[in-house]
Amino acid sequence: MLKKRIIPCLDIKNGRTVKGVNFVSLMDAGDPVELAKAYAKQGADELVFLDITATIENRSTLIHLVERIAHEVNIPFTVGGGINSVEDVAALVKAGADKISINSSAVRRPELISEIAGQFGSQCVVVAIDTKNEENGWMVYTHGGRTPTPIFTLDWAKQAEQLGAGELLLTSMNNDGTKNGFALDITGEVANLVNIPVIASGGAGTKEHFSDIFLKTKTSAALAASIFHFNEIPIPELKNYLSEQNIPMR
Numbered sequence: 001m002l003k004k005r006i007i008p009c010l011d012i013k014n015g016r017t018v019k020g021v022n023f024v025s026l027m028d029a030g031d032p033v034e035l036a037k038a039y040a041k042q043g044a045d046e047l048v049f050l051d052i053t054a055t056i057e058n059r060s061t062l063i064h065l066v067e068r069i070a071h072e073v074n075i076p077f078t079v080g081g082g083i084n085s086v087e088d089v090a091a092l093v094k095a096g097a098d099k100i101s102i103n104s105s106a107v108r109r110p111e112l113i114s115e116i117a118g119q120f121g122s123q124c125v126v127v128a129i130d131t132k133n134e135e136n137g138w139m140v141y142t143h144g145g146r147t148p149t150p151i152f153t154l155d156w157a158k159q160a161e162q163l164g165a166g167e168l169l170l171t172s173m174n175n176d177g178t179k180n181g182f183a184l185d186i187t188g189e190v191a192n193l194v195n196i197p198v199i200a201s202g203g204a205g206t207k208e209h210f211s212d213i214f215l216k217t218k219t220s221a222a223l224a225a226s227i228f229h230f231n232e233i234p235i236p237e238l239k240n241y242l243s244e245q246n247i248p249m250r
Contacts, residue, residue, distance in 0.1 A: 051081025070096020179205025
């Protein structure tokens with residue numbers, strides 16, 4: 001079994017870290033630079049920075065904030081939000097991002113995945129999929145979970161892999177912020193379908209939720225926000241617990 005990763009996520013709005021439930025009711029969760037430094041020290045395997053209103057506000061990611069965080073951390077750093085071109089990626093990589101995450105822009109223009117992979121390598125491209133369980137099944141949403149699409153999540157996951165994505169970040173909108181556990185069903189289906197790493201996101205509330213996602217699906221990494229921001233589960237404690245469950249950790 002490949003070693004599993006624990007990834008804190010910084011959702012950024014107006015330069016501050018925020019956290020909500022089911023993608024709404026956002027509350028302040030602190031200074032992103034200070035949180036990033038703390039997570040790197042605690043042993044987080046990677047860090048994800050998502051400028052959650054960049055696409056809606058039709059602007060690019062906060063480059064200066066990316067630079068400040070990159071300067072403070074020594075772990076792989078993924079940045080997403082408002083990325084629409086290879087030029088946007090070049091600017092973020094120059095600012096210190098190791099990987100970039102694309103969501104709405106990839107759904108709108110799937111060839112962007114191939115363009116970025118061609119220039120920076122597949123390992124640089126994380127395709128984020130916001131998914132919601134509806135009458136027809138699990139469907140893809142864009143624009144920070146505001147815009148429904150007619151695209152089935154499994155179809156999009158496979159297409160993203162074929163176009164050159166190196167990793168998928170799968171967030172269940174139904175589970176997001178609920179602390180009731182990850183969406184084992186859709187996450188397991190996606191992880192079985194593709195041959196690239198899948199990061200599970202949405203719903204982490206206990207240490208058992210992390211062991212469940214790793215033991216019951218082929219997920220490579222688990223991402224969480226509020227339980228780390230508010231120190232409900234310290235990262236070293238979580239990783240020790242998972243190691244005790246015979247889950248190989250980074």
